[in-house]
Amino acid sequence: MAERPAKRSRRVRSEASPSPDRVTDAFKLPASQPKPQGDKSQGEQLIAPRAQPRMEQLTKSEWFEKYRLKELADAEVFYKANWVDSKTANAWLKELNELSEWYRPKLKVYGRDITQSREIAAYSTSPILTLKYSGHPVEIHSPFPRLLQEIADRLSNEDCLGNEVGFNHCMLNRYQSGAIHLGKHHDNLENKVIVTVSLGAARTFILERKKPRGSKQATLSARGPADTPSPKLKSSYDSDSQHKKIILGNGSLLVMQGYTQHNYTHEIPKERRIKDPRISITFRQLIN
Ligand SMILES: O=C(O)CCC(=O)C(=O)O
Numbered sequence: 001m002a003e004r005p006a007k008r009s010r011r012v013r014s015e016a017s018p019s020p021d022r023v024t025d026a027f028k029l030p031a032s033q034p035k036p037q038g039d040k041s042q043g044e045q046l047i048a049p050r051a052q053p054r055m056e057q058l059t060k061s062e063w064f065e066k067y068r069l070k071e072l073a074d075a076e077v078f079y080k081a082n083w084v085d086s087k088t089a090n091a092w093l094k095e096l097n098e099l100s101e102w103y104r105p106k107l108k109v110y111g112r113d114i115t116q117s118r119e120i121a122a123y124s125t126s127p128i129l130t131l132k133y134s135g136h137p138v139e140i141h142s143p144f145p146r147l148l149q150e151i152a153d154r155l156s157n158e159d160c161l162g163n164e165v166g167f168n169h170c171m172l173n174r175y176q177s178g179a180i181h182l183g184k185h186h187d188n189l190e191n192k193v194i195v196t197v198s199l200g201a202a203r204t205f206i207l208e209r210k211k212p213r214g215s216k217q218a219t220l221s222a223r224g225p226a227d228t229p230s231p232k233l234k235s236s237y238d239s240d241s242q243h244k245k246i247i248l249g250n251g252s253l254l255v256m257q258g259y260t261q262h263n264y265t266h267e268i269p270k271e272r273r274i275k276d277p278r279i280s281i282t283f284r285q286l287i288n
């Protein structure tokens with residue numbers, strides 16, 4: 001298949017090692033732009049105006065208590081099934097399917113051009129934000145479409161994550177069937193809060209503790225080009241605190257924050273028996 005790189009088991013380089021295909025899943029200010037100073041510099045801010053992000057926990061304490069996956073050490077991961085009912089989730093899926101910004105990025109992986117099998121559509125609250133992965137400058141549209149803004153506002157509501165959590169970026173991923181996957185990776189370490197709303201077919205999400213630096217399997221990191229085949233899943237793990245499989249159901253909400261990206265990778269593996277599509281909406285609160 002044209003879109004796959006030659007090798008099945010790809011060693012994704014550690015963050016420290018520079019590499020031409022290193023995935024720079026990072027928002028960057030154009031060089032001439034000043035760094036955001038906080039709530040007052042509204043015009044140049046990269047963070048959502050309503051929030052001044054901190055490294056400590058951002059979600060409301062009720063969330064922390066109730067939905068945290070406590071078994072995952074050194075991570076802050078929350079999962080709420082049925083955050084919205086299936087009727088709402090299906091209506092959102094239908095509306096988002098019709099957006100005109102969907103496309104399949106062309107990536108360069110080990111010098112080869114591949115077209116990503118997963119479609120994406122990306123939005124930001126400010127046109128100055130840029131994003132690259134696998135050398136591909138992501139097409140970002142601004143502002144958020146009405147529905148995505150409505151969902152973002154719901155998330156920042158006091159009875160959900162709370163108004164300290166705001167978002168300046170949103171990425172949609174469309175997995176047409178279980179044959180489409182997202183390889184093992186971590187997201188940009190500067191992301192303080194990453195919120196994923198799942199619509200459509202339920203898909204497995206695997207969080208796996210990174211191996212200590214220098215150990216044989218410490219090389220998985222960075223946002224893997226989506227079409228890079230995942231390394232074979234291990235059949236056994238050191239302990240339950242080292243990995244977690246979550247079935248991301250229709251209308252569910254997953255939140256990752258704190259040091260999760262430093263300590264864990266995540267992936268959506270292939271599940272060929274799944275024939276229906278899934279769209280994930282990933283909101284981020286980015287700080288440069
Ligand atoms: O589709 C998902 O749930 C995962 C998305 C993800 O990990 C990403 O966009 O970095």
Ligand SMILES: [Fe+2]
Nearest residue numbers: 185186187266
């Ligand atoms: Fe991710």
